[in-house]
Amino acid sequence: MNSLIQGFVQAIDLILHLDPVLFGIIFLSLKVSGLALLIATAFGLPAGALLGLKRFPGRDLAISTANTFMGLPPVVVGLFVYLLLSRKGPLGFMGLLYSPTAMIIAQTILATPIVIALCQSAIVNVDPIIRQAARTLGATPRQVTLTIIKEARYGILSAIIAAFGRVMAEVGSILIVGGNIAGYTRVMTTTIALETDKGNFELALALGIILLAISFSINSILHAVQKKGTVTVS
Amino acid sequence: MKLTVSNIAKAYEGRVILKDCSYSFDRNGTYVLMGPNGCGKSTLLRICALLEQADGGTVTYGENGAVLQPDMALRRRITLVLPRIGVFNTTVSRNVAYSLRVRGIAHAEIESRVNKTLAFVGLDQKKTQQARTLSSGETQRLGIARALVLDPEVLFLDEPTASIDEENTRIIESIINDMRKQNRSKVIMTTHDHAQAERIADRMLVLEHGILKG
Numbered sequence: 001m002n003s004l005i006q007g008f009v010q011a012i013d014l015i016l017h018l019d020p021v022l023f024g025i026i027f028l029s030l031k032v033s034g035l036a037l038l039i040a041t042a043f044g045l046p047a048g049a050l051l052g053l054k055r056f057p058g059r060d061l062a063i064s065t066a067n068t069f070m071g072l073p074p075v076v077v078g079l080f081v082y083l084l085l086s087r088k089g090p091l092g093f094m095g096l097l098y099s100p101t102a103m104i105i106a107q108t109i110l111a112t113p114i115v116i117a118l119c120q121s122a123i124v125n126v127d128p129i130i131r132q133a134a135r136t137l138g139a140t141p142r143q144v145t146l147t148i149i150k151e152a153r154y155g156i157l158s159a160i161i162a163a164f165g166r167v168m169a170e171v172g173s174i175l176i177v178g179g180n181i182a183g184y185t186r187v188m189t190t191t192i193a194l195e196t197d198k199g200n201f202e203l204a205l206a207l208g209i210i211l212l213a214i215s216f217s218i219n220s221i222l223h224a225v226q227k228k229g230t231v232t233v234s
Numbered sequence: 235m236k237l238t239v240s241n242i243a244k245a246y247e248g249r250v251i252l253k254d255c256s257y258s259f260d261r262n263g264t265y266v267l268m269g270p271n272g273c274g275k276s277t278l279l280r281i282c283a284l285l286e287q288a289d290g291g292t293v294t295y296g297e298n299g300a301v302l303q304p305d306m307a308l309r310r311r312i313t314l315v316l317p318r319i320g321v322f323n324t325t326v327s328r329n330v331a332y333s334l335r336v337r338g339i340a341h342a343e344i345e346s347r348v349n350k351t352l353a354f355v356g357l358d359q360k361k362t363q364q365a366r367t368l369s370s371g372e373t374q375r376l377g378i379a380r381a382l383v384l385d386p387e388v389l390f391l392d393e394p395t396a397s398i399d400e401e402n403t404r405i406i407e408s409i410i411n412d413m414r415k416q417n418r419s420k421v422i423m424t425t426h427d428h429a430q431a432e433r434i435a436d437r438m439l440v441l442e443h444g445i446l447k448g
Binding site for chain 2: 138
C-alpha cells in the first residue's frame with residue numbers, strides 16, 4: 001500500500017514537472033491512435049452510411065461481419081499485421097514492422113469495424129419519416145441522404161469516440177507490431193506493461209492516471225453528446 | 235397552376251385502395267377531401283404531390299395551357315405536410331429554413347422569410363427553441379410553417395389537426411383561412427371531421443370505395 005501511495009505521489013510529480021519522456025510517450029500514443037481513428041473514420045463512415053441507407057445483395061452479411069469484427073481480439077490483429085509486415089510476409093519489402101506506421105495499421109483494423117457498425121446503427125435508427133419529410137420539402141436524393149446522416153450525427157460522433165476509446169486503451173496488437181522501442185514505438189499502454197514488469201511503478205502509474213483521465217474525458221464527451229442528441233419528443 | 239387527376243388507381247399487396255379518382259383542381263382556394271379512415275385519402279394526396287406513383291391514371295400539372303413536366307422543378311413548387319411532420323433535430327427556425335436551404339436561397343432572404351412565416355403561424359417566440367421540445371399542436375404548426383415558407387402554389391395538408399387540441403386546431407384553421415383570403419395558392423387537405431370541412435372548405439370532395447366524388 002505504501003509503495004502504491006509513493007508511486008502515486010511520484011507520478012503526480014512527473015506530470016506536474018512536464019517530464020519529457022512521459023510527454024513523448026503521451027504524444028506518440030495520441031498520434032498513433034488519432035491517425036488510426038482518422039483513417040478508420042474516413043473509410044468507416046461512408047461504409048456505415050452505405051450500409052445504413054442502401055439495400056443491396058450482401059448487405060446483411062457485411063453488417064454481420066462488421067458487428068463480429070467489433071470484438072476482434074487485439075493480439076489476433078497484431079499477429080495478422082505482424083505476418084503481413086514481417087520480412088517473409090507479402091508486405092515485408094516495405095520495412096514497416098516495428099514502426100509507428102505498423103501500429104497505426106493494426107489500430108485502424110481494430111477501429112474500422114466499430115466505426116462502420118455503430119455508424120450504420122445510428123443511421124438506420126433515424127426515424128424513416130425524416131426521409132419523407134425531406135422529400136416533401138424539395139430535397140434532392142443527395143440532400144435527403146445528407147439530411148439523414150446529419151440527423152444521425154450524435155450517434156456517429158458516439159461511434160467515433162467509442163472507437164477512439166478502444167484504440168487508446170489497446171495494448172496487444174501494438175506491442176506485437178510496434179515492438180515497444182523506447183522513443184520510437186513506445187506508447188502509454190505498452191510502457192505501463194513494461195514498467196510494471198520492471199517494478200518501476202512511478203512512470204507506470206503516471207501513465208495510468210493520464211490514460212484514465214483521457215478515458216474519463218472520452219466518456220464525459222460521449223455522455224454529453226448522447227444527452228444533447230436525446231431531446232424529449234412530445 | 236392547374237392540377238388534374240384522371241382515373242387514378244392504386245392497390246397495395248392486392249388490396250385496391252383507389253379505383254377511379256378524377257378531378258380538376260382549377261381554381262385557387264381550399265379543397266377538403268373527406269372520407270373514413272383508411273379509405274385512401276393520404277395515398278391520393280401523396281400521388282397528387284408526386285411522392286408516390288399511381289398504378290393507373292395520370293396526375294397533370296398545367297400552366298397557361300401547357301403541361302408541366304413532373305420533375306424536381308415542379309416538385310419544388312408544391313409541398314405536402316405529413317400527419318407526423320418529421321421534425322429535424324435542430325431549432326425551430328432551422329427546421330423552417332430547411333426547404334429554403336436545399337434550394338440554395340441566400341442567407342439574408344432565408345432569415346427574413348423564416349421570421350415572417352414563424353410570425354404568421356404564431357411560433358416567432360420559439361424560433362431558437364429545440365423543435366423536438368414543442369407540443370404536438372405547435373409541432374403541427376411548425377410543419378405548416380416549413381411548407382408555407384416556400385410560398386407553394388399547391389399545398390397538401392394530410393390530416394393537419396388529427397391529433398391536436400382544440401386551441402391549436404382553431405389556430406391552424408385560422409392559418410388556412412388567412413391563406414384562403416390571400417387566394418395565392420391551392421390548399422388541398424384531408425380530414426375526417428365534417429364540421430371542420432364545413433368551416434374551411436371552398437369545395438368538399440368525398441373519397442368512398444376508391445372513387446372520388448366532387
